[in-house]
Amino acid sequence: MTLGGLYVPLITPFASDGSVAVAALHQLAHDALDAGAAGLVALGTTAEPSALTGTERSTVLDLLTNVTRDRSAQLIVGGPAVPGTATAALTLVPPFLRPGEDGVVAHLTAVAARSPVPLVVYHVPYRTAQPLSVTALHRIAAIDGVAGIKLATGGIDADVIALMADPPPGFTVLGGDDVVISPLLALGAHGAILASAHVATGSYAGLVTSWEPALGHRLARLSAALFAEPNPTVIKAVLHAQGRIPTPDVRLPLLPAGTPSLAAALEAVPA
Template identity: 65%
Template structure:
């Protein structure tokens, strides 16, 4: 089955003592699934995985595995090395691993294909390529993404390269069974208009149901509804990403009373009050008032 819909890359909430707030994490997972998300991402960039120790990473994964198994929801897990992938063995319920294109090394496109072929051959679960060139320094052409789609065990891509010519090319003739999931929240609507299957959207911690409506509108070829929702949601996404992810997400979740603290770990710093106010304003603007 091709991955589709809205997947929310969950933050890792911390309590007042600095520990992972397990109950808040479980509640967040259930909230976004209640609002129609198709699944979750554990230990993605939004979760601050490099700031978590091994015990904390296992805790986060166990909590979200439990929720997704109970809810029959998809679960992607950030895992980009053979060792990280090996840790997913024997964990039923993991739909796929989200594996980043090797950062900093810039191995070239042939090197990226060889890298993912080796990862996929050793992985206990399918792989979703995380293509985020502004972080990795490695561009991938539409042709290379088609080569990756042909690798046994590679089932999709989180496309966080904006709305560029390669996205247009790939979606004009998409590989069968290969999911293109938008990863740049501000441009998710035009990507869906071009044929993207869904999105991995940190913005969808908020107004989750509106993002689900956006995906459903474009999948139903309701361009009028899709454009209207896209224009409405893009300012929210821009506000959420006004500072390094996930600092604004956490600030707003804390202001809403959904997590115990807005704390992030170094090298991240807390969101500024101006960014938090603007993001809260945008959330309120797109969230229906309860009757």
């Protein structure tokens, strides 16, 4: 299995009656792949999975499994129930508990041993409260069944630079911080999982495929605007304004994006 390129972690669009807007999700999936995405992420954080019922999660997963199969595209799946047909399982570093680096490595080793598919470890310390040194990242890369990492450390720090200067063989680094994806690609990241790529997908796909600083600067501005409020509220507002989803609705505890944030994001969309 070879990971790399752009992956779009799809939102869950809602209809006016509050149900999952299945047709809109189907079109979003095809739009992303048509615009150059290598694959999709189902039931990542951007999809609001904790606010979906079990039936809704199954509906979303079945739909995206069928689309990626029919399109010969890759599918990374978040959540505890990952089918063996998926490309990889997006697996969060244990949040809140702060088990320490040894605990993280032991946990991921156990998860990888029972997973039907390889893991893409999601390292996002500003959400999990669990930092990891470059030594720990190399230990994680050596776990049998770990294929790569979604790296979202909130910036380019010393450990990120050390990892990219000496990347583990066969270990895929996917950038997960939209605003700083350009410098991470410049350091040698293999691809990205970007919620921002719901908008201007082709531009983000082009940046990942062939890094170019001017394009990276323009897209950083767009990503900053799309993340001005909690994800995916502004993205949904933009997609609704563009007529691509039936409502901008999110589910609690999220609230819809404000009008100023929507206006700023629309202004930042490349012409």
